[in-house]
Amino acid sequence: MRAVxxxxxxxxxxxxxxxxxxxxxxxxxxxxxxxxVGVNFADVMQRRxxxxxxxxxxxxxxxxxxxxxxxxxxxxxxxxxxxxxxMTGENAYAEYVTANAMALFDVPESMSxxxxxxxxxxxxxxxxxxxxxxxxxxxxxxLVHAAAGGVGTAAVQLASDHGATVFGxxxxxxxxxxxxxxxxxxxxxxxxxxxxxxxxDLTEGAGVDLVLDxxxxxxxxxxVEALSHFGRVVAYGAASGTPGEVDTASLLFGNKSVIGFHLxxxxxxxxxxxxEAVPELSGMLAAGELExxxxxxxxxxxxxxxxxALENRETQGKVVLEP
Numbered sequence: 001m002r003a004v005x006x007x008x009x010x011x012x013x014x015x016x017x018x019x020x021x022x023x024x025x026x027x028x029x030x031x032x033x034x035x036x037v038g039v040n041f042a043d044v045m046q047r048r049x050x051x052x053x054x055x056x057x058x059x060x061x062x063x064x065x066x067x068x069x070x071x072x073x074x075x076x077x078x079x080x081x082x083x084x085x086x087m088t089g090e091n092a093y094a095e096y097v098t099a100n101a102m103a104l105f106d107v108p109e110s111m112s113x114x115x116x117x118x119x120x121x122x123x124x125x126x127x128x129x130x131x132x133x134x135x136x137x138x139x140x141x142x143l144v145h146a147a148a149g150g151v152g153t154a155a156v157q158l159a160s161d162h163g164a165t166v167f168g169x170x171x172x173x174x175x176x177x178x179x180x181x182x183x184x185x186x187x188x189x190x191x192x193x194x195x196x197x198x199x200x201d202l203t204e205g206a207g208v209d210l211v212l213d214x215x216x217x218x219x220x221x222x223x224v225e226a227l228s229h230f231g232r233v234v235a236y237g238a239a240s241g242t243p244g245e246v247d248t249a250s251l252l253f254g255n256k257s258v259i260g261f262h263l264x265x266x267x268x269x270x271x272x273x274x275x276e277a278v279p280e281l282s283g284m285l286a287a288g289e290l291e292x293x294x295x296x297x298x299x300x301x302x303x304x305x306x307x308x309a310l311e312n313r314e315t316q317g318k319v320v321l322e323p
Contacts, residue, residue, distance in 0.1 A: 004093035009049030015304040025073035035113035038064040039319040062092025066116035083107040085116040108286045115292040118318030126154035129234040138163035140209035148175035153293045199226045220244020232257040293317030
């Protein structure tokens, strides 16, 4: 089978496609004939060696894959031919991948495999950042950074559906238009406007109750500044390449909090808590109440170009590889 390999930490030039042995499913596993693979910014961070606990080269990247089961391991109550999407953790950039049967979600006929590949990471992350970790109430104000990105497009929809007032940052008019179409009440061009000042103006000095921060760097401290009294930031990534730093005095005197969320670590330690959201999200997607925004698709051989587009912030929604 063909599989993408990262030979060493570095820029996208370390990506290649190789012939590898097709894996066999072990006990409790299935093998998936892959139709689509979700590409996440975490894949870029791993490739650069900036992802704590990430794989050591050489390795095959990829955390989620959608396709058709073609083989099952011992003790698995699944059948070949079933359409599924899996949280694989790694090794998804390939024509075939094995996955724990407990980490499979059914893909309805109404959903394409590309859409399915954009579901697990972004919607589970958005849901838990908003609700389980963020504690969002229906009458609250939430700020979503990178509102036209993978997690951002999911978070905007979920927060809007919950009844919250949604603010979103995005760098281009087309990205802001997308965020508005998905339910964002106020969009902010962070390249031209200080988002803290804009939030202050839009909320008449009240601030927002919750911020979803996948950027890190200077954005983290600024996000705390944009909070209302008793507000909270959920930090789920560091797309800037630099972890955020926060002055604890700003938390103390505002009764504010910063909460960390990492989907992979949460799944490893309390999978039932993470997967509890799957039936509701799957039902909403199947009913057309939520949309997986697939921005760009690339052939498996073009994984390097997919990483470049994501790293250069040239994408909207989910980036997908198709073997």
